[in-house]
Amino acid sequence: MIGWFAPQVFMGPAQRRLTRQGVPVFAYHKIAQPRTGTRDPFLYVDPARFDAQLAALRSRGLTSGTLADLPAIQAGLRSTAIITFDDGFRNVLEYGLEILARHRFRAIEFLVSGFLGHRNEWDVEKGDVAETLMDEGQVRTWLAAGHEIGSHSVTHRNLKSLDRTEAREEILASKKSLEDRFGTEVRHFCYPFGGWNEAVRDLVGEAGYQTACTVAFGVNDGATPRFELRRIIPLSSVELARKVWHRLARRKNQKE
């Protein structure tokens, strides 16, 4: 348990050692106080806490990197952190822009191309509270602030459960749609629900992406395949312990 737990503690001693062995890619979702009734409070980070986390990365000498820099970073320079956001929540724009700018971090937001300006229906249908996603104008504000966008599919379905034609459409059409609307190349993909297999991974490569992010825990060294990038969800030891307890309680409730 300790062996599993310690490296997951945000910038604890074990995680600091880990970030010297490879490039950490941090996975965020929402910047806000967790909403009452949410199924997963750990996908929220309070703005003050986000501020403190970026300050902690800086104080440890980690500078801002991008996914495009990854091959160069992996080859030598290790003191870089990459900040990613999944789903395109509007609260990231509202609370995150100023904090990212203050700590001079660039970030990438993985957008669900068919849901811009709508809500996270894929969470709502599982009983979670609804949150608003950035609309086109807000994505432009995000880009104008120097940040990047990537693709998180068209409809946020688990690509492992789709047939090849549907999965290909999710991967390819989202890229094209975002590129057409925002006039910027979309080079990075993020698997919805972290769901991928070899066939899905190969489709991402064929579509012309340079990297793809999973939800597997870890850092990325020179041997990490570029369509199987590992990420770290930034959680303190207290949050991590609560999360483990929350998951176990939810599993128990589901069984009863």
Ligand SMILES: [Zn+2]
């Ligand atoms: Zn997602």
